[in-house]
Amino acid sequence: MAKIFQVHPDNPQVRRIEEIQAQLQRGAVMLYPTDTVYAIGCDLNAKSAVERVRQIKQLANDKPLTFLCPSLSNVATYAYVSDNAYRMMKSLIPGPYTFLLPATKLVPRLVQNPKRKTTGIRVPNHTMCIALLSALANPIISTSAHLPPNDDIDDEYNDKEAQTYLSRIELFDRLDKLVDVIVDTGEEPKYEVSTILDMTGEIPTIVRQGLGWEKVAAWV
Secondary structure (H helix, E strand, O other): OOEEEEOOOOOOOHHHHHHHHHHHHOOOOEEEEOOOOEEEEOEOOOHHHHHHHHHHHOOOOOOOOEEEOOOHHHHHHHEOOOHHHHHHHHHHOOOOEEEEEEEOOOOOOOOOEOOOOEEEEEOOOOHHHHHHHHHHOOOEEOEEOOOOOOOOOOOOOOOOOOOOOOOHHHHHHHHOOOOOEEEEOOOOOOOOOEEEEEOOOOOOEEEEOOEOHHHHOOOO
């Protein structure tokens, strides 16, 4: 059974954040809320935990995984960001946007798109996520936790909408035996995904329309 940590959504308790941080550093996999959907995640650099996330989501190794960073300056550590991409990203983050960018050597191969050598990065507009990212000092894997009834699980790069709408408690019950940690801020699950933007070319392109996609229309 997973260990549940109750965290205040607006003023995360420092001690609780440190306890979750310690679990992640030991290779734990967690269920946690973001500013879009509830996500399954772990420390980006915990290889065994990343492999478990893939197993839970039934994702092959050639499926890239999105991860969260606390700021734009931190994004530049893990991805090559052009001047044009930087200006656009600066106007959008924090927010519900996933940016596909060329990965640096600090991004584990298990997380990248193996053919394009790209990675998906988000800077969430979510107090608990930012607090945890700051404490951990590593990015956190973020892949949708909403599991359809047939367990044909879609990842962050899939355009399909969630096939079922679970309450917070139902979601916790369903994933209780699959994850080590559940972060409970009292927030009910959301079912609107992030907008995915491909920033690898000279002109950004929308890969998926999600939350906030209208805001990027002027750029693309």
